[in-house]
Amino acid sequence: MLRNEFIGAEIAAGRPVRITRAGRSYGVRVLHQWQAPGDARLYRLQLTEENGTAVAVAEVVQHHDAFRLQRWWD
Numbered sequence: 001m002l003r004n005e006f007i008g009a010e011i012a013a014g015r016p017v018r019i020t021r022a023g024r025s026y027g028v029r030v031l032h033q034w035q036a037p038g039d040a041r042l043y044r045l046q047l048t049e050e051n052g053t054a055v056a057v058a059e060v061v062q063h064h065d066a067f068r069l070q071r072w073w074d
Contacts, residue, residue, distance in 0.1 A: 001072050007060065009067040016043060019060065021069060026055070042070075 008020035016028045026047035035041040040063040047056045059071040 003069045003072050005069050007067050007069045009060070009062070016045065016060065016062075016067070019045070019047070019058075019067070019069075025050075027052070031057070 009016045010018040029046040032044040043060045056074040
């Protein structure tokens, strides 16, 4: 599903490890990462609940310190 909303992200070693959306927090596994020179970074992420159950795949764009959710598949 196409989205366009700001989300919170926790970063470790330069990559997201947890995101927060609509008051819910998800663990993150980076599936793919793209960045054209001088452009925003795009991530495809597998999202998990606290118990480790995979619940969705998301595409997230990082521009400087801001993160926007672009797409969400559950």
